[in-house]
Amino acid sequence: MTGTTVTSGTTGTTGMTGFDLSTYLVTDSASAGSRGVLDIVRAATSGGVTAVQLREKNASARGFYELVLRAAELTAGRAALIVNDRVDVFLAARAAGARVDGVHVGQSDLPVTLVRRLIGPAAILGLTANTPAQLRAVAALPDRTVDYLGVGVIRATRTKPDHPEPLGTAGFGALAATTPLPCVAIGGVTVADTVPLRRAGAAGLAVASAVCAAEDPQAAARELAHAWRAAA
Ligand SMILES: Cc1ncc(COP(=O)(O)OP(=O)(O)O)c(N)n1
Numbered sequence: 001m002t003g004t005t006v007t008s009g010t011t012g013t014t015g016m017t018g019f020d021l022s023t024y025l026v027t028d029s030a031s032a033g034s035r036g037v038l039d040i041v042r043a044a045t046s047g048g049v050t051a052v053q054l055r056e057k058n059a060s061a062r063g064f065y066e067l068v069l070r071a072a073e074l075t076a077g078r079a080a081l082i083v084n085d086r087v088d089v090f091l092a093a094r095a096a097g098a099r100v101d102g103v104h105v106g107q108s109d110l111p112v113t114l115v116r117r118l119i120g121p122a123a124i125l126g127l128t129a130n131t132p133a134q135l136r137a138v139a140a141l142p143d144r145t146v147d148y149l150g151v152g153v154i155r156a157t158r159t160k161p162d163h164p165e166p167l168g169t170a171g172f173g174a175l176a177a178t179t180p181l182p183c184v185a186i187g188g189v190t191v192a193d194t195v196p197l198r199r200a201g202a203a204g205l206a207v208a209s210a211v212c213a214a215e216d217p218q219a220a221a222r223e224l225a226h227a228w229r230a231a232a
């Protein structure tokens with residue numbers, strides 16, 4: 001699937017019926033530096049990102065929860081908000097009435113069938129998959145377990161030191177061609193990759209440092225969103 005909007009039921013808190021993953025910010029507090037993650041989320045949302053994943057590998061549960069509540073105010077009605085790894089934080093934010101749309105998990109996180117049961121049928125569920133065996137396992141899942149896949153790394157990146165072997169654009173395209181699920185390209189992605197990755201079947205570009213480390217994150221987000229539309 002090469003489209004950019006994932007139709008994923010209707011969420012309890014937003015009434016949204018589709019999620020656009022085409023320009024997908026993954027936050028990285030190290031790249032954000034003294035500006036802080038919320039400043040980056042605010043700027044990137046103004047710049048036109050369509051989805052934001054809050055990724056906090058070292059935050060406390062309370063700290064992450066409070067970040068989600070504040071990010072939900074910034075992204076409401078503008079971008080889908082996804083929580084990395086922490087299903088408990090997603091559920092807590094929802095219970096507090098925050099507009100948070102889903103969860104992204106990887107192969108070492110909670111099993112996706114369980115996550116789907118926990119977050120309900122309407123929330124967005126993303127899964128990392130970057131080998132043929134992982135793609136086969138996804139194909140064997142019950143329908144509507146996973147809404148999209150994060151596939152990477154495209155090239156080496158310092159944002160995820162434990163990243164797998166780079167796939168390159170061709171490797172990404174070969175994997176994406178084996179699944180009907182939308183595949184978001186991630187890992188070392190920059191605006192220069194937009195045309196080749198879109199041609200290779202990407203449903204979107206997920207970036208951390210390209211926006212979080214940019215001198216002007218709003219302009220970087222705007223450039224990515226514009227490049228994606230121009231590459232249609
Ligand atoms: C969009 C997207 N794709 C892949 C990942 C990586 O998830 P995971 O493998 O669980 O690694 P961590 O991000 O948890 O370090 C992602 N977060 N987002």
Ligand SMILES: Cc1nc(C(=O)O)sc1CCOP(=O)(O)O
Nearest residue numbers: 152153157159187188207208209
């Ligand atoms: C969080 C993450 N997951 C990846 C994967 O391939 O699963 S790569 C990655 C980091 C992406 O950051 P940057 O855009 O700075 O390279």
Ligand SMILES: [Mg+2]
Nearest residue numbers: 085105106109
């Ligand atoms: Mg994870």
